Amino acid sequence: MVSKKVIVNNKTGLHARPASSLVSFVKKFKGCTVTIINGDKKANAASIINVLTLGAKKGAELEVIVEGENEAIALDEIVKFIENIEE
Amino acid sequence: MKKFTVSKAASKGIVMGKAFIAVQEKLEADTRIIKDSEKDIELAKFKKAVKDSVAEIKVLAEDSEIFAAHLDVAEDAVLADSVETKINDENKNAQLALEEAVAEIVTMFESLDDEYLRERAADIKDVGKRMMCKLKGVKSNPFEGIEEEVIVIAEDLAPSDTANMDFKFIKGFITEAGGVTSHVAIMARSMEIPAFVGVADFRSNITNEDYIILDAIGNEIIVNPNEDTKAEYLKKAEDYKKMKAELESMNDLPATTLDGRTVELFANVGSIADVENAVSRGAEGIGLFRSEFLYMENTKFPTEQEQFDTYKKAIETIKHPMIIRTLDIGGDKELSYYEFDKEENPFLGWRAIRISLDLKDVFKTQLRAILRASAYGDVRIMYPMIISVEEFRAANEVLQECKEELRKDNIPFNDSIQTGIMIETPAGVICAEDLAKEVDFFSIGTNDLTQYLLAVDRGNQKIAKMYNSFHPAVLRAISKVIEAGHKYGKMVGMCGEFASDEKALPILLGMGLDEFSMAATEIAASRYKVRNLKYEDCKELAKAVCSKSTIAEIKALID
Known part of the structure; x- marks a missing residue:
């Protein structure tokens, strides 16, 4: 299990289209379980329903936890993805 | 060959096709x-339902963003987990588990103060x-896959049903429930789909193998006609x-009587397509833009921009006065x-202006x-279901707020936009003079006025005979409202079904009604009628x- 913190930088936060593109991205790492924590809320990152209810706005500090095959690579990629979200 | 006689057509015309009984x-x-031993079966049922739904949505999602979002939800892990937990830990069957899981997620989303999540x-x-x-093994859209000309036969049809229909193949309706002013009847008229509503004891006599002629001129249904009859009706339709x-x-x-009184013939519409149709049928304006269809045919509250685009397109199409009725839902x-x-x-509940003033x-x-x-033409605002001067003032106060906001942002609009009200409650009739002092038009x-004045539910088949706008109470109320409006120099129109009733028209004309708003399909006949009447005779009548x-x-x- 590996984890890393990341700050949400884009304007809308993990919401609407950014949330749905994150979920599709996470689903590519088939051998991994990805969890995102925002304060006291915890989400399965492969679930759009869960990610939306995180309510992660611009400036929120998230913890991304990955467990499974090639978890370190997956973690790096996912963190990078969140850092580079536009909109 | 069998014949059924029907008392009144909801929408006129003659069509034929195979019977299609909507399930x-x-x-x-x-x-x-x-039982514990059944869990695997229920889990498998759910998995199959998900798989089948996903396959179906994928096809729809190819050219629709809405369905692309549905796809995410259908494949969602949390939804699946929740359903599976309910089956495994709480011994619920797949249907119950699904119903509860969906309800929980929906409640959670709706409780968040976030428009985007409410849409989801x-x-x-x-x-x-x-x-x-899928779990119940029924079709999600009962009108999917119709590929020949049919007459739909149903218990009742809701707006969501008619929104799902392909009118290339669906030629007519016959429903068991509903009166001539029910939603399905209004819909049928504006789409020019011949229809009978409130036809009891018919559906049980028919199967999907039968062929039907729906004659909504002669008020007959003919089942399995022979070739001669079919030919005869094809000619009638022609x-x-x-x-x-x-x-x-x-x-x-112009709609001018033989002795020179001119009235306005406007159309009732619910969409841009209706407005275009109204123009081609000679409407001199829109007397009722039913804005609720914008809301009912959507999956969320329409945004300001969406509504603006529609209203702008509508006023630019009609190029004449257009009265937009604010959201009229409930009921x-x-x-x-x-x-x-x-x-x-x-x-008698939370509907129309009451909802608007609350939300x-x-x-x-x-x-x-x-x-x-x-800013693009003579757009007017009409508030529905007004029962008091206070309500009208409250609505106008909100309007004033909106005007100030727009002014601050330098967004153009017509500052002297007319605001009027629907008179459709007994209170509106009795207080008509007080209201006339403040509004721009009535x-x-x-439809509602008759129901409220007579205390007769217009959708109730059992008392459909009592629903009659020729009741003296209704006619006198109409006359009183017109007089009250004219006393203060205000235009009085009518946007109910009665305005296009050929028997009512001379009476209304004689009472002094200024504007008649009706289904666009009725305008030509009304124009002909007005042009052949004398105003003086109508006054006497x-x-x-x-x-x-x-x-x-x-x-x-009048007969």
């Missing part, structure tokens, strides 16, 4: 608690419904079309994405959109009618 299943979950709640509900259909075309050739002439009109509490008496944000979104459209909504105390005596004067 509309109730989607309530089975509440059974299962509607997606989740829709997907849940689709999966439930003749009817020809006659309609002839009437429409007078479209450019028999619901929204798929907004939970209405069950009410004992929905027609101020929704109301303001609409008013801002209408105001912005008013529009009499005879109106006076005589108002002095009679029974429907029979009134009918004797």
Whole structure:
């Protein structure tokens, strides 16, 4: 299990289209379980329903936890993805 | 060959096709608690429902963003987990587990103060419904896959049903429920789909193998006609079309009586397509833009921009006055994405202007959109179901707020936009003079007015005979409202079905009604009628009618 913190930088936060593109991205790492924590809320990152209810706005500090095959690579990629979200 | 006689057509015309009996299943979950040994079966049922739904949505998602969002939800891990937990740990069957899981997620989304998430709640509900259909083994859209010309036969048809229909193949309707002013009847008229509603004891006599002629001119249904009969009716249908075309050739002439009184013939519309149709049928304006269709045919509350685009397109198409009625839901009109509490008496409940004044944000979104459209032509605002001067003032106060906001942002609008009200309650009639002092215009909504004045539910088949706008109470109320409006120099129109009733027209004309708003399809016939009447005679008739105390005596004067 590996984890890393990341700050949400884009304007809308993990919401609407950014949330749905994150979920599709996470689903590519088939051998991994990805969890995102925002304060006291915890989400399965492969679930759009869960990610939306995180309510992660611009400036929120998230913890991304990955467990499974090639978890370190997956973690790096996912963190990078969140850092580079536009909109 | 069998013949059935029907008392009245909801929408005129002659069509034929195979019978299509709509199967509309109730989607309530089975509440059974299962044995441990059944869990695997239920889990497998759910998995299959998901798989089938996903396959179906994928096809729809190819050219629709809405369905792309549905796809995410259908494949969602949390939804699946929740359902599976309910099956495994709580021994619920797949249907019950799905129903509960969807309800929990929907409640959570709806409780968040976030418009985007509320929209997603509607997606989740829709997907849940689709999966439930799979679990129950019923089609999610009963009108899918129709590929030949049919006459739809149903118990009743809701707006969501008619929104799902392909009118290339669906030629007519016959429903068991509903009166001539029910949603399905209005819909059928504006789409020019011949229809009978409130036909009891018919559906059980028919199978999908039968062939049907729906003659909504002669008020007959013919089942399995022979070739001669079929040919005879094809000719009748042709003749009817020809006659309609002839009437429409007078479209450019004003609706002026033989002795020089000119009235306005406006159209009732619910969409841009209706407005275009109204223009081609010679409407001189829009007397009722039913804005609720914008809301009912959506999966969320329409945004200001969406509404503005529609209203702007509409006013630019009609290029004449256009009266937009603000959101008129509640009663028999619901929204798929907004939970209405069950009410004992929905027609006396939370509906129309009452909802708008309570949901101020929704109301303001609409008013801002209408105001912005008013920069492009003579757009007017009409508030529905007004029962008091206070309500009218309250609505106008919200309008004033919207105007100030727009002014601050330098967004153009017509500052002197007209605001009027529907007169459709007994209170509106009795207080008509007080209201006339403050409003710019009245529009009499005879459908609800008749129902409220007579205390007769217009959707109730058992008392359909009592629902009659020729009742002296209704006619005298109309006359009183017109007089009150004119006393203060205000225009009085009518946007109920009564305005296009050929028997009512001379009476209304004689009472002094200024504007007649009706289904666009009725305009040509009304124009012809007005042009062949004398205003002086109509005045006499109106006076005589108002002095009679029974429907029979009134009918004797006009038949």
